[in-house]
Amino acid sequence: MAGAMVFTYAGGIVLGAVPYPPERVVDIIRTIIPGGLATATIETFQHWGLRALFLAVHAGLLLLGGYGALRLASIPAPGRRARVAVAVMVGLFVASLVLAVTAGGGMAWPALLVYAVASYGYTRIAAGVSLGRMLEPEVRTGETPLDAMRRSRRGFLGWGIALGGLALLAGAGVTRFIRRGPKVRIVGAAKPFVPPAPDATFPQVAGLSPEITPTDEFYNVDIDFLKPSVDSATWRLTVEGLVTSPSALSFTQLQNDFEVVEMAHTLTCISNEVGGDLISTAVWRGVRLKDVLARAGLGPSVSEIVFKSTEGYSDSIPMAKAMEDTTLVVFGMNGEPLPTEHGFPARIIVPGIYGMKNVKWLTNITAVDHHYRGYWEVRGWDDVARVKTESRIDVPASADSVHLPARLAGVAWAGDRGIAKVEVSDDGGTTWRPAVLKRELSPVAWRLWATDISPGSGPRRVLVRATDGTGQVQTSAPADPHPSGASGYDFVTFQVL
Template sequence: MKRRTFIKLSAVSAAGMVLPLQLEGDVAAAARLKPSTLITPNADFYILQIGEPAELDAAAWRLVITGLSEKRIPPLRLEDITAMASVTAMRTLKCIGDPIGTEQMSNAVWKGIRLRDLLEKVGPTPEVKVVVFRCADGYHTAIPLEDAMREDTLLAYEMNGEPLPTEHGFPIRLLNPGHYGTKNPKWIMNIQLAKEHESYWEKRGWDPIANVKLATMIGTPSEGEAIPGGKVYTVSGAAFDAGNHGGIKKVEVSIDYGQTWEEAEIWAKDTPLAWVLWKWNWQVPEKSEPVEIYARATGNSGVTQDEIGIQVEPVGATGYHMIDAAIVMP
């Protein structure tokens, strides 16, 4: 008898509650998928910053809120923040500079506070247009005040049930849904309420809004992989739109240069703010030949990725992810 396991996931009910969900699956089969788990372990979560990670002492760290506010509050200790009403949520982060199909995209369960709960303690004045984040590594960025006041914009202090690892922003980082990692700063030291701000990457010509585009990644097969002919091979990967197209409706795979498409199975998902994982079982032909494998996603808005990417409101889509592989016979 094959060894089997229950893969623990979570789902969101119509009432907005996070509910447990279990999928029965074969251990060996799940291990062949990539990603193989809905939650990325902390050790495998992608890391990117402008320099070395900032190593901060929790006992000495303080968060200072400055700028255009109705009142001032003393610098906040970490324990002041963790004592506030907390929120636990699953979120995927993706790098703005991530070439199509590479792996600077990961998913975790985070715990923190709503940013608006903190800002309401000081009261932004009517002149405030942006909220600026200044970080211990010298990085700085800003988001619109209306984004900062959204219910799902968080200051996170835990990641997958553990205190934020140093490389992921200990003790506090921002989770700004719908936006690439440039707008989710780490090692926050100062929050400033301002009329305007030119952020670190905007000064260097990068997109000042940084909305996540509809994207799909093929995890298996890898580039150049030899695929056994005459057998069933599972093509797998992830798709993500950060909720900018209402979440992922479906993923499709093509092995004939995009002439026909087969719908993949979405085998793991949570909220539109987290990626979906998909798989497609392919009966591989019994002949040796090169093959190109394409994957594309369609959002709940109706937008579907095309070969070169598309520009539509509110935010576009990347081009297909394509993998070159080879069918080989024994």
């Protein structure tokens, strides 16, 4: 069974559009898990819960495959064993096909051959006899030359099918490598992001987060253990629902038919703990969602816009949010095409709202006249998902020992409301002193802050809080990430020598 799963997974990598059946099993289990159980799992194991489910499904399938092999091997008569093995092979093929068809990510014809070869390989090895023996009677006496010839012919046919499948995979892989087109390119922005002038007054602090997060360090959270692989040449973004002109935009049309803009924006996960690292900032390149909707022609009763992804994930935002200039359909990240793990070919970016509504691997935009509850909302998470005003201490690290002079430094964010002030407290929140803010990178990006560690030696416990652009001070009330995002003050304990 392990070999069959590895072969199928490799087939998807080499050929493309070959859904991996175990991943679909994970999807089904994940979908039917009650909301309370899903939430408890996330709160207990964070995002290791999905990894554990993925591993558990694979372990279960391996155990099931091992049990099936033992049962097949226990059938004494080769002919009957072969007949049962053929039935198992057909069952595996049909199950794989059903799982693939219902996966929603698209399936190419080579998947049929991959599933057939994988099913044959498992049952042939598990049965320990040629499956062609299902056609022959039991041999009660010694084998004749004619019997040997027939057995040889059947064995050759079986091995030919298996080797032919392997040859097809290898040949397709080599052809794809040799003939693959140039790297996907994205168009430049008509309105590129222009970084503000350097801030000479802000100190350089080792260990402080960079304003723009390198792409390979950008946090990544989603419901998929294996990320969807989407071909931009065949991908289409459908715009439908309560619109006058439904459409299906290609990757090229998305880039060429609308004004392309860039924006530095901080994205954070609703499951981020206070002081956590599920937050990053990138320069996103794409087109305004409102321009895409304007071309489609929205009906007068539209109240929400629903987004759906390749793998079936969905969520929605109110019309007012969809019409903001900063809500984008993006295809670029830090000057390059979106990486697969961040939603290639396109995703939604919605400033002010937690990442769960910033749908990746976008394939469908639907205008509706009712409230739509997305994947996490039906599992008990907040419908609005408004980013809270939060701050974090990056430097010094917890339990560090420091020599003065030294600095405290970190980041603060408030979605689309900006940051007006950051303060730190050395006495448990009785008094507060202001930190220095680095000039604003973007109204929808985090701000870096720094301040000197106050004089004196001994143990320290320092708190931090932020004030957003509306004047609202970060709440001190602690709250878990579920259901509306974590809150409370981040703090650090360290020793001044």
